[in-house]
Amino acid sequence: MKLSRKAMGITPSPTLAIDARAKQMKKEGIDIIGFGAGEPDFDTPLHIREAAEAAIREGFTRYTAVSGIPELKEAICAKLWRDNGLHYTPDQVVVSNGAKHSLANIFTAILDPGDEVLIPVPYWVSYPEQVKLADGVPVFVDPEQGALTVDLLHKQVTPRTRAIVINSPGNPSGQVYSRAELAAVAECAVKNDLWIVADEVYEKLLYGTAEHVSIASLSDEIKARTVIVNGVSKAYAMTGWRIGYTASEPKLAVAMDSIQSHLTSNPNSIAQKAALAALQGPQECVEEMRRVFDERRIYMCERISQMPLLSYREPQGAFYLFADATQACGRSFRGSVIKDADDLAALLLEHYRVAAVPGRGFGAPNCLRLSYATYMENIREGMDRLAAFLHELQ
Ligand code: PMP
Ligand code: GLU
Numbered sequence: 001m002k003l004s005r006k007a008m009g010i011t012p013s014p015t016l017a018i019d020a021r022a023k024q025m026k027k028e029g030i031d032i033i034g035f036g037a038g039e040p041d042f043d044t045p046l047h048i049r050e051a052a053e054a055a056i057r058e059g060f061t062r063y064t065a066v067s068g069i070p071e072l073k074e075a076i077c078a079k080l081w082r083d084n085g086l087h088y089t090p091d092q093v094v095v096s097n098g099a100k101h102s103l104a105n106i107f108t109a110i111l112d113p114g115d116e117v118l119i120p121v122p123y124w125v126s127y128p129e130q131v132k133l134a135d136g137v138p139v140f141v142d143p144e145q146g147a148l149t150v151d152l153l154h155k156q157v158t159p160r161t162r163a164i165v166i167n168s169p170g171n172p173s174g175q176v177y178s179r180a181e182l183a184a185v186a187e188c189a190v191k192n193d194l195w196i197v198a199d200e201v202y203e204k205l206l207y208g209t210a211e212h213v214s215i216a217s218l219s220d221e222i223k224a225r226t227v228i229v230n231g232v233s234k235a236y237a238m239t240g241w242r243i244g245y246t247a248s249e250p251k252l253a254v255a256m257d258s259i260q261s262h263l264t265s266n267p268n269s270i271a272q273k274a275a276l277a278a279l280q281g282p283q284e285c286v287e288e289m290r291r292v293f294d295e296r297r298i299y300m301c302e303r304i305s306q307m308p309l310l311s312y313r314e315p316q317g318a319f320y321l322f323a324d325a326t327q328a329c330g331r332s333f334r335g336s337v338i339k340d341a342d343d344l345a346a347l348l349l350e351h352y353r354v355a356a357v358p359g360r361g362f363g364a365p366n367c368l369r370l371s372y373a374t375y376m377e378n379i380r381e382g383m384d385r386l387a388a389f390l391h392e393l394q
Contacts, residue, residue, distance in 0.1 A: 051277030068095025099244030169317020
């Protein structure tokens, strides 16, 4: 039987695939070190889990409003004011089944067939695939020496360009955009009448002197064309609960609400109560987890900087180190030639039992993404294995 062109054109998520493979190998008793995971390794804080238990006990088990319960939307507005200095009202907020779902709603709501979306490289794997699922065309912008400029963006704009995606702090690079870069994006968006899709899911995971600036806070004009995407997965270790949200101008919110009403209805009622507890409860847990990530980040950076054949830009946010392995490509390992990071990741997994995500899905085929969302002992052992592997390359 025939499948659609759309289905045939989609690449499955390589991040989830590597993670599933590593989890499966672990289950089979294989001593694997997983640097693939794109999720915090911590348990969801207790007070959040207790709120969910209470919701179950109280029978909060029915459909809710499609775009979320009013008190959660109020709490999201309060968060946007508290953390970002942005004023939104609940009618501008849509709560969905994870930020991934929020992004899918956005692209469905803003793209007509053939419309283009600018995506800076390296990008999170799902942006181009989601744009394609919404019949759009991803257009990649490769920053020069890591920096986005107005000129670079303008070069890629056509009459079909509708939006630009900004992910800061970024997956996979851990890059945090400077105010100057955000201003460049804003200028390009205003000049060309573009939506700005601002994915801020790693907002709370910042290191060193990095600060998070929401692009929507640059001016009211920018805010009106920005849709903020955020969620509870990364900040509160709640990846499995599936709660994400958008904040945008009301017309877009209504459109996304309608789309969601036919695809999934409301996000899980219990998870909404848990997200409410996360946003309204004590915030110390967020900082505690960030501190632990930072220790791991510093350790991993130090180890990688001592290894041959890898280079990297120090991550300022999120929980990934994106290593450039160009120098390892073209070398050989026990007789097989390494063409790219796909080969590198496959050999590393097979012979040294270390899982890392190859960069192809992020638009950087010579890079490897290493997640430090795993405990220190694991990182230490994984770094030892990676170093031994690299030393074996000829
Ligand atoms: N955006 C980015 C950049 C991500 O890394 C992730 C992680 N999966 C998401 C969005 C989606 O997160 P979630 O669906 O778990 O809220
Ligand atoms: N965002 C995470 C990652 O990049 C989770 C996996 C996914 O949703 O793709 O690994």
